[in-house]
Amino acid sequence: MMSYIIRRFLYALPLLMAVNVLTFVLFFVVNSPDDMARMQLGQKHVTEQAIQNWKHQHGYDLPLLWNSGQAGGKCLSDTIFYQKSVNLFLFDFGISDSGRNIGTDIRQRMWPSLALALPSLAVGLLVNITLALLMVLFRNTYVELGSSVLCVMLMSVSSLFYIIGGQFVIGKLLKLVPISGYDSGLAAIKFLILPVMISVVAGIGSGARWYRTLFLEEVEKDYVRTARAKGLTETQVLFKHVLKNAMIPILTGVVVVLPLLFMGSLIMESFFSIPGLGSYTIDAINRQDFAIVRSMVFLGSVLYVAGLLLTDISYTLVDPRVRLS
Amino acid sequence: MSSTLSVPKLRKLLLSLTVFTLTACDISQLNNPYPDTDHGQAILYSSFSERPKHLDPAVAYSSDEYGFIGQIYEPPLQYHYLKRPYQLQPLTATKLPTVRYLDKQGNMLPDSANDAEIAFSDYLITIKPGIAYQPHPAFSQNEPGRYLYHALSDEQLSAIDTLTDLPVQQSRTLTAEDYVYQIKRLAYPKTQSPIAELMAGYIDGFAEFAQATAEIPLQELKNQTLRGVQALSDHQYRIRIKGKYPQFQYWLAMPFFAPMPWEADVFYAQPGLKNKNITLDWFPVGTGPYWLQENNPNRRMVLAKNPHYHPDFFPTEGDPGDHEAGWLNDAGKPLPFVDKVVYTLEKESIPYWAKFLQGYYDASGIASDSFDQAVQFSGSGDPQLTQMMREKQIQLQTSVATSVFYMGFNMLDPVIGGDSEANRKLRQAISIAVDYEEFIAIFANGRGVAAQGALPPGIFGYQDGEAGINPVVYDWQNGKPRRKSLEKAKQLLAEAGYPNGIDPKTGEALLLYFDTTATGADDKSLMNWYRKQFEKLGIQLVIRGTDYNRFQEKMRSGAAQIFVWGWNADYPDPENFFFLLYGANSKVKQGGENAGNYANPEFDRLFEQMRNMDNSPERQRIIDRMQNILRQDAPWLFGYFPKDFALLHSWYKNLKPARMINNRLKYSRIDTELREQKREEWNKAEFWPLLLGFALLAVAIYPAVKAYRRQQQETKS
């Protein structure tokens, strides 16, 4: 087990390296360091000297990939690429183009993201599974037909409509919750109700349908028939057997996305001005702060790899027959 | 069996629901975004849409940044809060600076000396004694000369997240040396002050100082001497300006020239603090009425009253009519009125507007999209609040801002630019065709005045009425300027060699390029509008939308053709507008602010003459001539001067509109009782639609439950 995990880590290294090279190439093809400096320095009275100063301060005055002016190993290490990407592997994200420490910002903004994402996931899971169970329970009645049609309809609505509509009705017309904002600690709850509710509702369509197919597959299996033959009621069958067995795919599905929750939800956060990592990323894109975007890309890939690893491990935990090799 | 059971159950449920609704009707302010502890305090609630980039007074240069640091830092001068046109008055200085003229040898000259003789002008500034800084750890000493926090250990660092975590916070008296130190910081290359280059041209010894200090560490900066700027005593300092530059006084009212204690620089230079995002750029140290108590640019910023603020009083005199208008109700009372200002991050305009209407923001600018909701124009064309706003007793304020939005033509472009008669006519034709009155009506909701020249109202040299119209584009009819007809524009276009907009070279419509950074979806209608305007002449306008950097690069290399640009005045003087058209400031050639690269020798000569003059009829005559040259040459399509509209709730007092004045906050007052009462009135939560939804759902599901039960019983039996 341990050696498997170590091997996976070693496998992750070239992967992260590739991600790094790719983003580096993409961003520096787009934006030369001069452009970044001008972007950050603003519009009025910008001189060549100021640009040089900025580049020097942010370490952008080196060659991109190969420093021919240096000898030996410094050819590689005295370059923007080396300086900017090696530190990423140590999780030292450095200073953003606008001069703030990215690591500190990420640590701060991680919590609001989680505060939104975790309840959304948990409540969403609960609601979706319940609805799916109900649909299976009432199969072959008008409820099933109606709810499948409803699910397809819910799926066909763009998530933007849920947000705009929810904010308008609940926040503006009914005045039940603050329309946007955030606060630290428990005071955050009243701000989170609406976004969590909206993301749950927006996910019902696809989620409930997905779990329904999962349950339907289980219901057809032999052991369920046996259970039913033993005289258990349908409700007992569903909760005792079907749900228990379907739990494995459900849980492993959750585990994959768990690390990525840190990244936050891009759109939710910016609509509700929740100071999480999602809105951090969007701001960075709009401001073209590439140091932040690069860090977020890196963080995203690390979390993705972690998610894969967690899934593998959780498979072995729930199903002893699977051996990691 | 089951059905008989469920009816009483349902009844019970309904009963509890109705009880719930009845109690729910009384619940108010469920949507209050602020903590309950704020209740009843004199807190002003405002918002910011993007975190300010810099709060260092040597670097900050935009109006949103000034909104914060204007309250924290105090330059020697300020503008009078009530009088218009703007008037300088002392803030931390005892009186307006004394100016002395010197010749090359440093001998004093009489005030009447002519410009050629004056080699230097000395500004002597005396500051009031006894002004103290806000409490700040940078000042904390346990015994004289031994600073507590100038060398923080790792242990101390790990215990703090923000400045207020440091237990000892002391203050210090303001000295003239602090003002000198700030000017040194402006010159210090590592500060990257945006006005360093500009000031090098004015302040004596500034450029040399910058060179000499390029390599020295920040801690040494206070020991270096800057020739032109010296503290004469604890309360007096002198700035030596090259030649004559009357506009320099205005600079002294900007935060660039606010005092900076050297302790702050030494304190913030510690790398451990930098890693925690605690820098001078984020946590200012000032003498002003407020200090920045909390700076979380991801969520909110809080300004709190400075406990050491020096005596300061609401002005006792104002413009004629101010007394009647109630501006002097608080005359002579000590400032500031508000204890705390909370700025909340608000990116989207819908929540922002909704919160304003709910009473959770005290004031609001009006976005173009909420405008119809707030303001309507009366029969005579004056803006008025709508019925709904009046019911909420919201106040409306309007004022023409000291800025201009113009459409610039790149004068280096072979098609549209240059000094040839044909191209000039092309520009004039476009000037007539692009109907900025319509632009103002559609995109600014009437919040603007179509520009007749380069100077906005409120700036010396602006002419009202018939004398001030642009005769190339407008006729004076019925006491109003009236845009010339499209026929006239078409005629000019034909004379320029493009009859009906057809380019004789290609036989197709003339192609012109419009460069813009406006690529968002919100700008789509705007771009369509520009296209329509050019289409009226048969010209096809190609929109080249790019990101900000490409746009800047095009401007610098002169590859742009037509662009829209704005300028927000630094100070209320015509020089600050005309220099945008001064040949020696060309963007392409000198990297200056003349984005259209306009160069007309006659205009340049007049500019040099006008620049150093005091306001006088003579200056007015020169300005008129300059305006006429611009109107004929049409290097700009003058566009419009935006009007600021601000909406204030009835409990918000004393906010007189003024774009130039940065430190307005200390004059504002909040009637907290009234606010509390209105908020309660406006924010009654409504539950019934939710309950209705649940009820409908229950009704829909009920038969299925019934059917299911029946089925269960059948299988059992």
Place this chain on the structure above:
Amino acid sequence: MIVLWTDALIYFLVLAAAGLAVYMSRQAQMRRPLRKITSNPVAMASLAMLLCFALIGLADSVHFKDGDSRGNEVISLLDVACTTMRKHGEKTYSAPFAVYGYAKETLTLGDGSTGWDYPRLQYGGAHLTDPETEWAGDVFDKTFGGFSRGAGLMLMVLVLAWGDQHERRRALWRSTSSKAVWATLFLVVSGCYTLFSLSAYYHVLGTDKVGEDVFYQTLKSIRTGLVIGSLTTLVMLPLAIVFGIMAGYFKGWVDDVIQFIYTTLNSIPSVLLIAASILMVQVYMANHPENFNNLLVRADMRLLFLCLILGVTSWTGLCRLLRAETLKLREMEYVLAAQALGVKPAMILFRHILPNVMHIVLISVVLDFSSLVLAEAVLSYINIGVDPTTHSWGNMINSARLEMAREPIVWWSLAAAFVFMFALVLAANLFADSVRDAFDPRRTQ
């Protein structure tokens, strides 16, 4: 005639789809699932709906220079059909079927004095002399008239079809699914006819901020939605198929390399990848302005690149599925037999593997379509979607969300985008469902 890049690809796509349809109907193993789809009334009705959308999209993909205008404006067949809507621009907002403007303005009255009132629209309901009394009756007349004419047209077609003598075909008409198709067509055609005939007199869905007809915008947006949904698949299919079956079939280092590539791509948050690429395209276009001097060409290029990038970010899912399926297939007897007989790997892949994974490809294509259409709206919100001058539902929603704050609320742009987008995505989803039911071997008992 002018062929834009996306136009050319659309034509190619149509040809490819037609080819695929012919090929599939000849394959024996495809006949049963196809019959299953054709006998499903919901599937057929949504297919009919999709085809109607596709028809509008195709009409919007035939571009030529406008003969009337002196300029070099490029228009499409759809623009010609909508000439009245296109030309009838108002000054600013107006509600659906409005006769008066949305906001009051200063008016010069008949007697020369000025007043403050709602202005009459320049085109909307301009034929009415006294709107207060005539309006309701006129709208009813025009709606009814338009509908009955459209319905009449459809009835005629129906009668002609009914009169067909061949017994076999007549039997076909009688099945439930063909009835559903006819019902859908009947509703869509007569509805369209009504809307089109009304739009000559009113703005049926109102006008936007600069007075452009919203109905026209929604119609134009159809093409954008379809292009993103379909061209992206065109980009991603070759990548996914080639890499997927190669990885599954060859295993070893080929598999390792391909897995490495797709894990890398997958691990980058796709929004960020798209943002970076779109910025790059913008830079390229800014540096080569001579190639993009026409608005339409610029917008088209950006649309194409968006499809490319979306394709690059979305091929990995299908690739993984195909790899897994191929791993199973390569152990099948007929593949092993072919290998033993010395058939070249390329031949085996093409002959034996590819046809047997086609159902997976088909399912994922139809499933992806709707999610791509929805993704466009989200990307436009972050300003990394289609060009802002392109008509698209994303752009409409994006600008409409600001209009929600107006009073009286401007709901029609949002509603129009919602309804049309919903119709397209719903039809696509329903169709996708039945395709999956028909082709997924696990579901066909």
